[in-house]
Amino acid sequence: MTYDRLVCANCAAPVSQGRCPVCRANRERLQQEGPFAGLNPMALIALLVVLVAALALVAQHTA
Numbered sequence: 001m002t003y004d005r006l007v008c009a010n011c012a013a014p015v016s017q018g019r020c021p022v023c024r025a026n027r028e029r030l031q032q033e034g035p036f037a038g039l040n041p042m043a044l045i046a047l048l049v050v051l052v053a054a055l056a057l058v059a060q061h062t063a
């Protein structure tokens with residue numbers, strides 16, 4: 001999804017120009033959802049695996 005033609009509701013300028021905080025927030029959000037869209041779920045799964053491993057380690061030590 002491209003945000004080049006997206007117009008800000010706050011300042012009515014193209015979001016890609018980042019003229020106001022709303023523009024910049026939208027731009028960052030859209031950029032995160034762009035090329036790195038598949039990264040976030042993977043990072044979440046990796047984090048979950050690390051968390052489970054840490055919990056298992058703690059359980060071993062306390063048992």
Ligand SMILES: [Zn+2]
Pocket residue numbers: 008009010011012013019020021022023024
């Ligand atoms: Zn704006």
